Amino acid sequence: MKVNEGHFDKVSLKDVKWAVAYHWPGPPHELALILLASGAPVGAAVASLIAGPSVNLPSLLTLMRSTNWKVAAVVGVSIWTLAVGAGILVSFF
Numbered sequence: 525m526k527v528n529e530g531h532f533d534k535v536s537l538k539d540v541k542w543a544v545a546y547h548w549p550g551p552p553h554e555l556a557l558i559l560l561a562s563g564a565p566v567g568a569a570v571a572s573l574i575a576g577p578s579v580n581l582p583s584l585l586t587l588m589r590s591t592n593w594k595v596a597a598v599v600g601v602s603i604w605t606l607a608v609g610a611g612i613l614v615s616f617f
Contacts, residue, residue: 567611
């Protein structure tokens with residue numbers, strides 16, 4: 525990716541190129557299967573599938589650093605609400 529304009533404190537980021545490599549310690553569904561095998565409700569497994577990969581502290585801190593804390597808080601709360609809602613919905617069926 526390339527930054528067309530911007531700055532970090534007093535450092536110009538114009539024309540900076542960067543890339544990101546992700547490493548996940550295991551498949552995202554692995555935790556859900558462990559939860560189900562241990563007798564946890566299906567809703568908990570669904571909530572972990574939705575929120576687990578996307579809402580974690582490093583991701584939210586990175587988002588906060590590049591935007592502001594309000595954006596990171598809204599993203600975290602929104603995904604958490606979606607995950608809890610999906611977990612509750614699945615629990616009824």
